[in-house]
Amino acid sequence: MGERVTMTTPTTTLRRAPDQTARIPVRASVRDALLVGLFGTLLALAWSWQPSIWFDEAATVSATMRSWPELGRMLLSIDAVHGLYYAGMHLWLDLVGYSPFALRLPSAVFVGVAAALTVILVRSRAGRRTAVLAGVALCLLPRVTWMGAEGRSYALTAALAVALTLIFLAAWRRGPAPRRIRVLWWTLYGVIAVVATVTFIYLAFLVGAHGLTALWTVWAGRRRDRAARASLFGWGLASLAAAVLLVPFALGVVGQSGQVSWIAPISWGSWNGVFVTQWFYLNRPFALVGWALVIVGVAALVVAARRSRAAGSETSRAQARNPSLLAIAVPWLAAPTLGVIVASAIATPLYSPRYLTFSAPAVAILIGVALDALRRRWLIVSALVALAGLAAPQFVAQRQPEAKQNSSWSEVADLISRERTARPDDTAAIIYGPVRQHPAATTRVIAYSYPHAFEGLIDVKLKTPAAQTGGLWETRYPLDDVTDRFGGVDAVWLVTSDKQDWRPGVTGKLSALGYTLDEEWSLTGVNVLRYVR
Known part of the structure; x- marks a missing residue:
């Protein structure tokens, strides 16, 4: 077990770090981890219901609100990269x-899980205060408050990243153990690596980062320690086995790579994604302070490592055989980003800032180290308050009704629901037009996201429902081919993009069927019209 920690001593975090050859102190950390995890979940959950659903979340809804055979058929043609997440959400x-x-509640829970596991991870390599500060810093990162209110897999990837890193550390520590024990732990690591990568393929880069941590640790131990070399060998075999098992999945994902054709090639603008958007979302002031703290955290860990080596004690030599916090956090932060950028530059564009969300815990770890380096409690509290103050404007912006890609879909649904309630006896049809920025879909994505508002409306242009197409979205007839579907229809709704404006064409065709424009509404990105006869 680790050395007992008090909050009153002014000594640095790294001098009161626990013995890294001891067990990861899960029990000693559990209360702190639970409290920080609860804080992360509640913060992510706060007002998460306010923003409208947007296109990516509508894809989750479309995939999960179909039968299991229909979901399986869809994954053979598109979105296999999200298949395990879709199954869980189903x-x-x-x-x-x-x-x-x-839809968003699981993401808030996964934020809490990631924060709690971060506390446990840091507590295995540093003092209690550093661990708690790292967990709280993770909860405050603008990218994390965003992912906690997002019906996608990003929060889950962060939780899996911390869990996989903890298993890596536990397996590494078994280097001196009997071979059977080592094999069991590295097998567990390989299995979880497969699960994590199937959940989101970019997590394969984290396995590579663990390899860099392993090499770093062996080098730092001057390559003489047999247990460390055995652990490096264990990582290599587990990773190789996982890679072999993942080949069919990877080939399937590569075969569907056309679905990310929207990703722009690497350019100078990509660096804004790396330094601002990736972990700090759209919050440039937080990014400036966050990167400064990351640099301070790295410097503090480097200084501590040098002091430990200079001391030359048996404890410091034992600790050198195990991955240090520096060797864990820096590859985790840098390797996935650099790997994706290099792959994008030499192969096909793959870099999107949100895809690297799983490295956010590494950023938080280094920020936690930097905060604890302030040593005095009042300075640490002041710094945390300042970070919260920097995070607050972006948090508030993320909880506005149109926060997600300026989506006004909830307002469209409320409008149609309200107007239909005022005319309960009308037999009504609907024409779904284009949706902004997403040419493969139509505004029926609003109906997937808010089904109650559209229940009972006749979708006159529908050809094949989405669940039967083997894809995410439905197929449609031209309006001229379905004029016979308007028999007995009293009112027709048109929901269309304000850019790809269908209003003139649809108005003319409905006029020929005896309909006149009754009322029109303009919302952000969407025009809604009602015709009657």
């Missing part, structure tokens, strides 16, 4: 039913 929504709140 189970969850089968259990609780669909609503925007239910």
Whole structure:
């Protein structure tokens, strides 16, 4: 077990770090981890129901609100990279039913899990205060408050990244153990690496980062320690086995790479994604302070490592055989980003800032080290308050109704629901037009996201429902081919993009069927019209 920690001593975090050859102190950290995890979940959950659903979340809804055979058929043609997440969300929504709140609730929970596991991870290599500060810093990162209110897999990838790193450290520590024990732990590591990569393929870069941590640790131990070399060998075999098992999945994902054709090639603008958007979202002031703290955290760990080596004690030599916090955090932060950028430059564009969300815990770890280096409690509290103050404007912006890609879909749904309630006896049809920025879909994505508002409307242009196409979205007839579907219809709704404006063409064709424009509404990115006859 680790050395007992008090909050009153002014000594540095790194001098009161626990013995890294001891067990990861899960029990000693559990209360702190639970409290920080609860804080992260509640913060992510706060007002998460306010923003409208947007296109990416509508893809989750479209995928998960279909039968299991239909989902399996879809994954053979598109979105296999998200297949395991979709399966989990299918189970969850089968259990609780669909609503925007239910869609986002798992992400808020995964933020809490990631924060709690970060506390445990840091506590295995540093003092209690550093661990708590790292967990709280993770909860405050603008990218993390964003992912906690997002019905996608990003929060889950962060939690899996911390869990996989903890298993890596636990397996490494078994270097001196009997061979059977080592094999069991590295097998577990390989299995979780497969699960993590199937959940989101970019997590394969984290396995590579663990390899850099392993090499760093062996080099820092001057390559003489047999247990460290055995652990490096264990990582190599586990990673190789995982890679072999993942080949069919990787080939399937590569075969569907056309679905990310929207990703721009690497350019100078990509660096804004790396230094601002990736972990600090759109919050440039937080990014400036955050990177300064990351640099301070790296410097503090380097200084501590040099002091430890200079001391030359048996404890310092034992610690050198195990991955240090510096050797864990720096590859985790840098290797996935550099790997994706290099792959994008020499192969095909793959870099999107949100895809590297799983490295956010590494950023938080280094920020936690930097905060604890302030040593005095009042300075640490002041710094945390300042970070919270920098995070607050972006947090508030993320919880506005149109925060997600300026989506006004909830307002469209409320409008149609309200107007239909005022005319309960009308038999109504609807024409779904284009949706902004997403040519493969139509504004029916609003109906997927808010089904109750559109229940009972006749989709006159529908050819094949999305669940039967083997893709994410439905197929449609031209309007001229379905004029026979308007028989007995009293009112027709048109929901269309304000850029690809269908209003003139649809108005003319409906006029020939005896309809006149009754009322029109303009919302952000969407025009809504009602015709009557």
